[in-house]
Amino acid sequence: MTSREEFEKREESFISPYGLPSSQSRGRVRGEEACPIRSDFQRDRERIVYCNAFRRLKHKTQVFLSPLGEHYRTRLTHTLEVAQIARAVARAMRLNEDLTEAIALGHDLGHTPFGHSGETVLKEIYSGNFSHPIQSLRVIDILEKNGAGLNLTLEVRDGILKHSKGYGTIIPESKREKACTVEGQVVRVADIMAYLNHDLDDAIRSGVICEKQIPERCVRVLGNTHPDRATTMVRDLVYASHPENGELKLQITDEVHRAMDELRNFLYHNVYRSPQVHNEFVKSKKILRELYTFFLQEENETIFSHELAALEMPNHNKSRSKERSVCDFIASITDRYALELYERHFFPSSLV
């Protein structure tokens, strides 16, 4: 018996009936020989951590543009905080921690530079559909490894695709919106728990809001500090979730749900749409629009091919239009790379 098979046996005896042991994965799109040491979900987690798009998250904005200060979250630290919360929940509920962690680490791989402004630009300018969860899937299926993709398991791909809720329900009812594993559903909730907490923290740090402005209900129900709030949310999810009709139904109590909704509303109105955050986003949208148009132009084809090669990304071909390729490229670059490209191609004299 291999060491992986021994591990899988242990997992089967340990994981709750609602979790997914690695041995029951539906597998990969392209079949592969099993590893003698690691389970499929452990391999997926490692493929994500070693991929180029994961490393680029360190220079992508979450909410506050990264050059502003040393301690603001980036997409990478947001991802790590989501993974931390999701793993804690998975452990407490005896779910598959490796699967949960792989989904959490991969969920934002498709995020654009400059936070939501990048996504807004691509939604406006690209003639197809753009959304970051679908882009995360493109990264792992197509764009990584120069077009070969990472060939991840179906459950990890599904969890990544279904993580996003925007302004929608925290815990969805419809099957269409729900991840097919409880582990995937946990990541969706851990994501909002992470960002409500860290965006509040960063917003206070930046001076965009002060503690006194936090709605009274949020302080009373969730707590007064970052660790208190995180603990309340995680504990509430773990204890309120329960089996129903043979499935584990994730749940948050009404009181905590209302407080989380109120906190999200508060952040949207007082932070994400504040002039300080919004004005920076207006500038970054202009940069991305101009880069998009520049790379689409026929006369810049050679430059574009070089840029794709530098990023180890596939070029356009019969099945992928030039526009699709430019959209993938703009979505992939980091904030600082976008600024550098802009300077290089629009203000070359300033570099001399």
Ligand SMILES: Nc1nc2c(ncn2[C@H]2C[C@H](O)[C@@H](COP(=O)(O)OP(=O)(O)OP(=O)(O)O)O2)c(=O)[nH]1
């Ligand atoms: N500046 C700014 N930030 C936003 C806006 N909408 C959302 N955010 C920030 C708040 C959170 O840090 C993060 C959450 O993004 P979404 O609302 O798209 O949620 P989603 O469930 O897709 O989470 P994800 O971005 O994938 O972690 O993005 C916006 O309109 N402006």
